[in-house]
Amino acid sequence: MIDRDTQKRIVDMAAGREPADLLITNAKILDVFSHEIVESSLAVGAGRIVGMGDYEARETLDAKGAYIVPGLIDSHVHIESSLVSPKEFARAVVPHGVTTIIADPHEIANVRGLDGIRYMLDATRDLPMSVYIQLPSCVPATGFENSGAVLRAEDLAQLIDEEYVGGIGEMMNYPGVVAADKDVLDKVYLGISRGKVVDGHSPAISGRELNAYAASGIKTDHECSTVEEMHERLRQGMYVLIREGSAAQDLEALVKGVTDRNFRRCIFCTDDRQPEDLLTKGSIDNNIRKAVRLGLDPVLAVVMASLNAANCYGLKGKGAIAPGWVADFLLVDDLADFNVRQVYVDGVKVAENGVTSIKLADADDSTVTDTVHIQPVTAKDLEIKLPCPRANVISMLPHSLVTKAEVRDVRPDDMGLFQSRNNPGLLKLAVVERHHAIGNVGVGLIENYGLENGAVATTVAHDSHNIVVCGDNDADMLAAIKDIEAMGGGITLVREGKVVCHLPLPIGGLMSDRSAEEVAAQLKSMVEIAYRDFAVNPENEAFMALSFMTLPVIPEIKLTDQGLFDVRKFDYISVCAE
Template sequence: MTKRQQLNDLIDMAAGRKKADLLITNCKVIDVFNQQIVDGPLAIGHGRVVGYGHDYQAEQVLDAKGGYVMPGLIDGHVHIESSSLIPTQFARCILPFGTTTIIADPHEIGNVCGLDGIRYMLDASRKTPLDVRIMLPSCVPATPFEQAGCVLEAEDLAELINEPGIHGLGEVMDYPSVINHDEKMMNKLWLAKDHDRVIDGHSPGVKGKDLVAYVMGGIMTDHECSTTEDMLERIRLGQYILLREGSTCKDLLNLIPAITPANARRCVLCTDDREPADILSTGHINKSLRLAVEHGLDPVLAVTIATLNAAECFKLKDKGAIAPNYIADLLIVEDLVSFNAKHVFVAGKEIARDGKLLVEWEDYVSDSVLNTVNIPELTESSFTLPLKTEKVNVIGVKPGSVVTNHLIMDVKKDRNGNFSVQENPGLNKLAVIERHHATGNIGLGILANYGLKNGAIAVTVAHDSHNIVVVGDNDADMLAAVQDIKQMGGGFSLCQDGKVLAHLALPIGGLMSDKSAQEVADNLHEMINVAKQSFGINPAAHPLMTLVFMTLPVIPQIKLTSTGLFDVKAYQPIKLCVE
């Protein structure tokens, strides 16, 4: 059937001259345009909404049993890789909760595998019913001071800008380059502008004229607001605010008090980074809806934020609402409190019921994203940390936050003039090993308030360049953990007394597993328990996620990369020793 014939068919269905494909009866429909709840039934044909509230006939009938029909939920900003799941498994994880569209920024795999990584995410996503809109990573690497697996410039991104599924330019973390109109960054902005694409933002702590200059670059969103003041300032400048509720960063409840009927249309929901255990136990975007309503937001307004606002922000044609000719991405919930999805539809086809998928698809892994851990042979001496002075810059862990404290502390040298945990109880040695090109570069630093004792933990998930991060209280276990990481092809490893106590292999880019969400969640749960019970880690700090963000040089205050310590506020490298 041609598109013209299909439209004629839909008009006949809407007029009642022809039966619709599906009729959802005994339902209430969320009208996001009028902010009302309207009685059904709701008719669907050719994967689109035909109409509701009238006497329609259909080939199939579904009794919603008094449930509420709402548009499919949209995640306005997410990194699939941060779930440790490949796209096909990620889709299996979130679709039963009613999220039918995501705006995905693959800058994690982009930092490891470049364009090949982005192509893999595109190809894998196409195998699923989930509508995945890919934003081209704008900052690979995140800053010029890092050693990522690849460097992506505007001319590289141009190769994919017209590829189906590519939707815009991902979060622009390098805000100094925008404010100072650096030529390379401006080329990326112009690439997006020339193709009429949305540009995502990332500007924590930027204020005043600097923020105005940043927004002038055409950057339409920000998911880094943690205070109502930041949120209102950005809305005033015309940005959309992505209200984040992730596993590590939870800003939604801080920002809800600033939402009013006047500014709510500039708000969108997002997760950014969510662990599979969190999703499986509490939901996805429907969790954010539940929290928002619990804390006083009108349910219909909350649904609008989760659907229509995101669709309009990201120029998603025919999505985000229930109206004639809109794509029938829908979910039916029992109530507007729990937002538990009873039925989930993608383009008019029911794909999940009562939390269980009704359809299946194949997994997909490409050779282009395997074998990404490339390091030279290391020895215990690779982790030797000589001290020129006994006053040093130290990274202070802030439990529950990706922000760190910049501490200046007095430490003791061992008899060889090196830093040793045994001489400095309460501190740990931290190393970042370049793992893409086997350069041998190792950044060494000191970590406070983490509390690891008798062992080491190593990870290859380390935003955003994803080099190997290893923390420990002795060099032998640090080496053992890194060797285990190399053997697995990436992942998480916990070593004690030279033995691997627990690990999780992430062979896809050193970031993702091809296992199911439940398997990954169970494995991570085991690792966290082992870390807490056997390593004495600060109980307020997440044993793994703390390390994952220890290398991100766009989040204050001080971080460690494979080239050494980096002062985020000063935006420059600094030395370990204070002279």
């Protein structure tokens, strides 16, 4: 909100009585209201757009024919999934034109509760971008797992009126919403009672269930994977967030459903994106480029990435190039390749030619470190007894968070225990509770991950972020768990009891304290090793795909620290299928 004196100065600049701070000449300005390209100069002052046309200014920049478009808005992202701190996340995405994000910190909240959310608020307050925090609605995601905290509506109420709290994060407990569960609806009501947005997460539901979900006041959904799902939600008055992340990539399917009639309710998000993708392919600019390649009109793509998102989240003054609007804008070479030359936030240049041009300060992370606390895990904890010849198996699907529940024939050893060597294609999966050292270890079987002669473990395990470990032998799985504990969280690859490589993630067991470039380089090396030396299936992202095998709100079957979980039944099932 500007003060009265600033308002007068902006009006004086717009009227030509006072020079603007900056005049950008020889530009092509995208009007997101009329969808016109206006060849003109753009005047900027006091952090706002002053006007278009001939103005005097203290500084002049020749755009040399570049397009000026509104700053891009990522409508749903988990900073933690970038594996870097908020500062490093900003340094990675701002040069790609992202000037505003809607961040849901439910990863760090599942580890550290309100302290985790406060850390994110503090760490994002002085970044060269606007960060609006959606208070996590599902900590834990369900009652079928143990997380580091439990947040109820009364807990979230402590933060709901903070300036940069935009509303309530994705409501993954859709069965609770549909059943009108009091605790669930209390969180939804907390958001709508303050006039703030409540985000959705409703994969595969339709009909009356979807009616009930939308009727609760939930406004968005980023879990559509088909045009049919997308159109049904649009008919319910919801906004559809078209996701293009590192693991979940829905844009190619959904962009076919965007039309001149419905595009106003369609916006872009990344959800979960790893550091190398952010640094090389970009963020929402990548969504725009891909959508245009697939046939979407470039102007509509930019509108979806700016004005539509601002309208959805009530970001007044953002998302357009117009007098009085916030001066968040980009200079790009063209609207198809969308190469970002310069990025301005509040009228100040913050990035140029792919590099952030202002210094970013470190944030205090002392409240979100030292987060791995486990009971000693033994081979006995990893045993899977098979008193039957058939087992329930988590079947991974290529490039998808969704899994299939399959029943496979299995051959136990002489002791009646599962061994991978006797069952080609099947691996052991375990989830170890790591927040309060209560000793829970859930075990199950998984196929299509493809690991051979070793183990992979990580504390990035959505959404409760316990330790998830996959392997074809218990010794390496145990060694991987020990390395995770020693690092205080991270990702590790182990073979013959030795750590082949690892990536420490000391901030909540989710984020590194190193630069985005360092993390990207180490992760890239580890992914290559996983595919080349450990025979991980290249149709799945080596580590991120594994981290979603613990998320009991994505169909059809997952594993938590409490056991194998059938998402369709929303209840535990035995590994034994008979």
